[in-house]
Structures are given as structure tokens and as C-alpha cells.
Amino acid sequence: MDAAVSAHPPVAVVGPTASGKSDLALDLAEHLDGDIINLDAMQQYRGMDIGTAKLPVDERRGIPHHQIDVLDVTETATVARYQQAASGDVERLLAAGRTPVLVGGSMMYIQGLLDDWRFPATDPAVRARYEALLDEIGVAALHRRLAEVDAAAAASILDTDGRRIVRALEVIELTGQPFAASAPVIGEPRWGTRIIALDRDTTELDDRIRRRTRLMFEQGLVDEVHGLIGHGLRAGVTARRAIGYAQVLSALDGEYDVAQAEELTFIGTRRYVRRQRSWFRRDHRIVWLDAADRHLLDDARRVVES
Structure with missing residues (x-):
């Protein structure tokens, strides 16, 4: 059972990458006497700081941050693990009379935390088989395989998102149902969470x-x-495929130069932003x-306090 709601219910600050979520979340946490709970899948990884735009400790205004630096790069990030851990954080904060301020743009993490989502079982052997196939034929070809068995799932998953393609194929094989059958129903968000999304003009955001x-x-x-290669980055299932890290690894392997890695990182991020918006x-x-409105904090406070 969910904990009793504090004076202020949790606040989620979501939206596309680079829209300015972190600054608003810090402002709201100060205003509401709250803690930050990370909603970014890749910021869970220790050492993945620059490429995830992780806020340095000395810029966090002394506000405690949760679900940051909780995984090694060799560990697999899953929505199910995050859901359990972050739910515990929310309920402990509410019980202590503090306001959880959730911030990030990882879409399935947000929905996994705020909706009643029961995840289909996983089978390590089945997943390993699809992971091996991903490495063998590449992400685009595996996406085409997904389209053959579940066109709707393929349409909803980027053809560069190997991790989600593998998970969709695993769920389809294990359940015998389309991937969408396991998706949560959007209803009243847990704990009465207020959800704010930031956006900007497309040209400005680009x-x-x-x-x-x-x-x-x-x-x-x-x-x-x-440095992370020395800590096992290449062996990681999810960490090595993060935008920016995957491109740099390919550059280090001689597939292209660092300048092209930067350009492909920009392109990959921009594509991800389009998916976040949708x-x-x-x-x-x-x-x-x-996010560009000079009255942003006042507007956000009105939403939170409504």
C-alpha cells in the first residue's frame, strides 16, 4: 500500500532532453523542502557523468539525490529494478514529510513508477539469445525482425534502440501476445503526483x-x-548502448573519427527528443x-499547489 501523502504530493518534471528540467527540479525541491529522485536510466551508472549530463555534486545545492550512481556499467538497467527501488525512495520521503521531486526523461521509467505496471517475467536464456542476435546482425536488422512479428511494437520503438527491441521480442516470445498487451493503463498517477513537462521551440532545443x-x-x-572500458563498459548490456557512449566506442574501434562520433551523438539525441515528445x-x-518563459518557476508552483 502506498504511503500517506505529505503536505505536497510528489512532483515529476519530465520532458525532452536539454529542455532545462534539472534547474526547475532544483528550484521546486528548494521551495517544497524536497529531495530529487532521478528518472534518467543512464544517470544510474557510476562514472557515466559527462555523457549523461549528470549534475555535479557541488551544483546540487545540498539537495539529496536518489537513484543516481547506483549501478556499475556491467549491470543491466531495468525498469522493474528501478520501479522497486524508486518506489521505496518515494514512500520513505513521504513518510518523513519531505516532497519527492522526480526529474528525468526516460519514458518507461516514468510510466513504470507512476502507473500500475506489472512487468512480464524475463527469461535469461531467451534474452541472451536476442542479445547475441543483436550483436550478430545489428540493431536495424533486429528491428526489421520485430516488425515481422509485431508491426505496432516496431512502430513504437526506435530502430536504434537495441535494448527495447530485445525486450519486446523477449516479451512477445514469452507471453505469445503483442508487446503492447503488457503496457500499463494510464490512470491516476501514484501518490497523486503532479506531472509537469518542459519543452522549447524546436529550433532552440536543437x-x-x-x-x-x-x-x-x-x-x-x-x-x-x-576509463569506463577499464571498468567493463564493453561487457555492459545497457550502458554501452547509451547515446554518446555507443558512438565513442565505435570511434575507438575505428569505424569513424571522433568528429563523426560527435555528429552522430547529436543526431541520435535529436531523434530521441522527437520520440520523447511524442x-x-x-x-x-x-x-x-x-521552459523559456521567464515566469517558469511561478507557473510550475501554481501547478504544484493547485
């Missing part, structure tokens, strides 16, 4: 993505990947705010 990507490479993303726009519970 420019922010471009500048963020350039800064990542200038700050040492390639060196970060070099996903979040389907959720009728979300209140959308313009």
Missing part, C-alpha cells in the same frame, strides 16, 4: 542539444569512455510549460 553535445566532447567524453504528448495528465 541548438541546445548541439551545444550540449559539443560541450560533452570538449569536457572529455572520449577520456571518460576510455510519448509525453499522449499522457493527458501532463501540464506542459514553456
Whole structure:
């Protein structure tokens, strides 16, 4: 059973990458006497800092952050593990009278936490078989395989998202049903969570993505990947496929140069942003705010306190 709701129910700040979610979440956490709970799948990984735009500790304003740096790069990030761990964080904070401020853009993590989602069982042998096939034939070819057995699932999953393609094929094989049959029903969000999504003009957002990507490479993303290889990055199922990290690994393997890795990282991020927008726009519970509006914090506070 969910814990009793505190003076303020949880607040989720979601939306596309590079829209400005972290700053608003910190402002709201200060206003509401709250803690931050990470909703970004790749920020769970220790050492994956530059490429995930993880907020440095000295920029967190002394506000505790949860579900950051909880996995090694050799571990597999799953929605089911996150759902259990983050739910515990939310309920402990509510019981202590503090407001959980959830922030991030990993779509299935958000829905897994806020909706009644019971995940189909996993079979390590089946998943390993599809992982091996992914490595053998590549992500685009495996996406075509998915389209042959479940066109709707293929249409909803990017042809660059190997992890989700593998999971969809696994679920279809294990359940004998289309992948969508395991999706949650969008209803009242758990704990009465208020959900805010930020967005910006497309041209402005693309420019922010471009500048963020350039800064990542200038700050040492390639060196970060070099260091993580020593900690088993290549053996990781999910970590090595993160946007930016996958491109740098390919550059280090001689598939192209670092400049092209930067460009492909930008392109991959921009594609992911388009998918985030499409996903979040389907959720009728979300209140959308313009991240460029100078009254953003006031508008967000009105949503939270309504």
C-alpha cells in the first residue's frame, strides 16, 4: 500500500532532453523542502557523468539525490529494478514529510513508477539469445525482425534502440501476445503526483542539444569512455548502448573519427527528443510549460499547489 501523502504530493518534471528540467527540479525541491529522485536510466551508472549530463555534486545545492550512481556499467538497467527501488525512495520521503521531486526523461521509467505496471517475467536464456542476435546482425536488422512479428511494437520503438527491441521480442516470445498487451493503463498517477513537462521551440532545443553535445566532447567524453572500458563498459548490456557512449566506442574501434562520433551523438539525441515528445504528448495528465518563459518557476508552483 502506498504511503500517506505529505503536505505536497510528489512532483515529476519530465520532458525532452536539454529542455532545462534539472534547474526547475532544483528550484521546486528548494521551495517544497524536497529531495530529487532521478528518472534518467543512464544517470544510474557510476562514472557515466559527462555523457549523461549528470549534475555535479557541488551544483546540487545540498539537495539529496536518489537513484543516481547506483549501478556499475556491467549491470543491466531495468525498469522493474528501478520501479522497486524508486518506489521505496518515494514512500520513505513521504513518510518523513519531505516532497519527492522526480526529474528525468526516460519514458518507461516514468510510466513504470507512476502507473500500475506489472512487468512480464524475463527469461535469461531467451534474452541472451536476442542479445547475441543483436550483436550478430545489428540493431536495424533486429528491428526489421520485430516488425515481422509485431508491426505496432516496431512502430513504437526506435530502430536504434537495441535494448527495447530485445525486450519486446523477449516479451512477445514469452507471453505469445503483442508487446503492447503488457503496457500499463494510464490512470491516476501514484501518490497523486503532479506531472509537469518542459519543452522549447524546436529550433532552440536543437541548438541546445548541439551545444550540449559539443560541450560533452570538449569536457572529455572520449577520456571518460576510455576509463569506463577499464571498468567493463564493453561487457555492459545497457550502458554501452547509451547515446554518446555507443558512438565513442565505435570511434575507438575505428569505424569513424571522433568528429563523426560527435555528429552522430547529436543526431541520435535529436531523434530521441522527437520520440520523447511524442510519448509525453499522449499522457493527458501532463501540464506542459514553456521552459523559456521567464515566469517558469511561478507557473510550475501554481501547478504544484493547485
